[in-house]
Amino acid sequence: MTARTLAADPAAAYPGYLECLEEADEYAAVEVATALLAAGVPAERVLLELVAPAQAEVGERWARNEWSVAQEHAATHISERVVAAVAAYADPRPTRGRIVVACMDGEWHALPARLVAEVLRLRGWQVTFLGASVPAAHLVSYLHRYDAHAVALACALPMRLPYAHRMIEACRRSDVPVLVGGRGFGDDGRWARLLGVPWAPAAPAAADLVADERALHAVPPARLDHxxxxxxxxxxxxxxxxxxxxxxxxxxxxxxxxxxxxxxxxxxxxxxxxxxxxxxxxxxxxxxxxxxxxxxxxxxxxxxxxxxxxxxxxxxxxxxxxxxxxxxxxxxxxxxxxxxxxxxxxxxx
Ligand code: B12
Incomplete structure (x- = not known):
């Protein structure tokens, strides 16, 4: 790593970390994250206070046309490497049931779902992460083979909501409780409420939700008379x-x-x-x-x-x-x- 100082607090490390993404320097980015872990910062904070906001900033820079698609892709690849490094460092052992985390069919924003998966793992769940764009039929046959406590479905783009609804219904027919998250359900989760499915705004709330049997099994009816x-x-x-x-x-x-x-x-x-x-x-x-x-x-x-x-x-x-x-x-x-x-x-x- 260059002359960059390694900080012991995610907020202080953030500007240097963004610089690593900007320069597509994956080794330095991993070093910033592992230095935080070595300094005693919990892995969950490194994921949610360093990796997540940096990814959101990458999106803003792409949207303002300050970064090309190639720069955005390079930065996302580095974030994926950093998440893997943090997960390997923390190496938690499961003590709770299985949660399946998957992206809706046609949904390629896998990193936000991966962050949620890692946070659940850090909280003791046995997590199976199925990744981007999982076809409904494959997800359902997976759920039939493995006994899951819950399935967490991610949707980053609101235009995928009709598919999201079909996927939610398909999981429910397998008798597995569903929770959802991601920007696609609206900042306040209003479209999840309309579809009658429990929603979590962020990874820690998702962890609370899967641990709350009553909230997880609550299925208010979808309001789709229109x-x-x-x-x-x-x-x-x-x-x-x-x-x-x-x-x-x-x-x-x-x-x-x-x-x-x-x-x-x-x-x-x-x-x-x-x-x-x-x-x-x-x-x-x-x-x-x-x-x-x-x-x-x-x-x-x-x-x-x-x-x-x-x-x-x-x-x-x-x-x-x-x-x-x-x-x-x-x-x-x-x-x-x-x-x-x-x-x-x-x-x-
Ligand atoms: C990286 C990225 C991509 C990558 C994804 C790679 C990957 N492996 O993930 C690629 C290149 C594939 C991509 C493609 C596209 N993208 Co994009 N992408 C992003 C970007 C920059 C980062 C996403 C991210 O990781 N965010 C960081 C996470 C941590 O934030 P978050 O999503 O809010 O997640 C938190 C919560 O929402 C919640 N959460 C999230 N998921 C889940 C799931 C569950 C189950 C739960 C409980 C909670 C939960 O917890 C998370 C952590 O606390 C965002 C910008 C942004 N601001 O997010 C755009 C963004 C989401 N993309 C956007 C767009 C438009 C697209 C494309 C349509 C672009 C195009 N023209 O091709 C395509 C669509 C592809 C598709 N069909 O899915 C827009 C969406 C705008 C809109 N109006 O809907 C954004 C906002 C960029 C922008 N500023 O305009 N993208």
């Missing part, structure tokens, strides 16, 4: 057609799109898809904030990459016209359109 209007299911069926027509509309109204490189076209198609997927998830939980918060985020990301965010307003208009017979979707799109217009990204040329 799905009877079929808007969610119909929107999902029309996904491909909506993306194709939105791209054609952009080509017509924004001349620059006609000259896009294949890579630019790819990311435009992805963004058009995310708009449909977040809209569908908002319909699923009947909460416009899921969609408006996403739209604000998208405008911010595009603006920081010098992509004309005005295109978002045009696409919201276009989807609004295509979905004239969808009153709930129309309302969400209109609210988002007003927000986008207010952000300075005017929907008209």
């Amino acid at each position: 799905l009877a209007d079929d808007e969610y299911a119909s929107l999902v069926k029309r996904r491909g057609e909506l993306i194709d027509s939105a791209l054609a509309d952009l080509r017509e109204r924004v001349p620059a799109v006609r000259d896009y490189t294949p890579a630019q076209l790819d990311s435009t198609v992805s963004d058009l898809g995310y708009i449909v997927d977040f809209l569908a998830a908002a319909l699923y939980v009947d909460d416009e904030t899921l969609f408006t918060e996403f739209t604000e985020w998208l405008v911010e990301i595009l603006t920081s990459r010098h992509v004309p965010a005005r295109a978002v307003g045009l696409t919201l208009d276009h989807y609004g016209q295509q979905l004239r017979d969808f009153p709930r979707a129309g309302g969400f799109l209109e609210r988002a359109r007003v927000l986008v217009a207010g952000s300075g990204a005017k929907p008209t040329q």
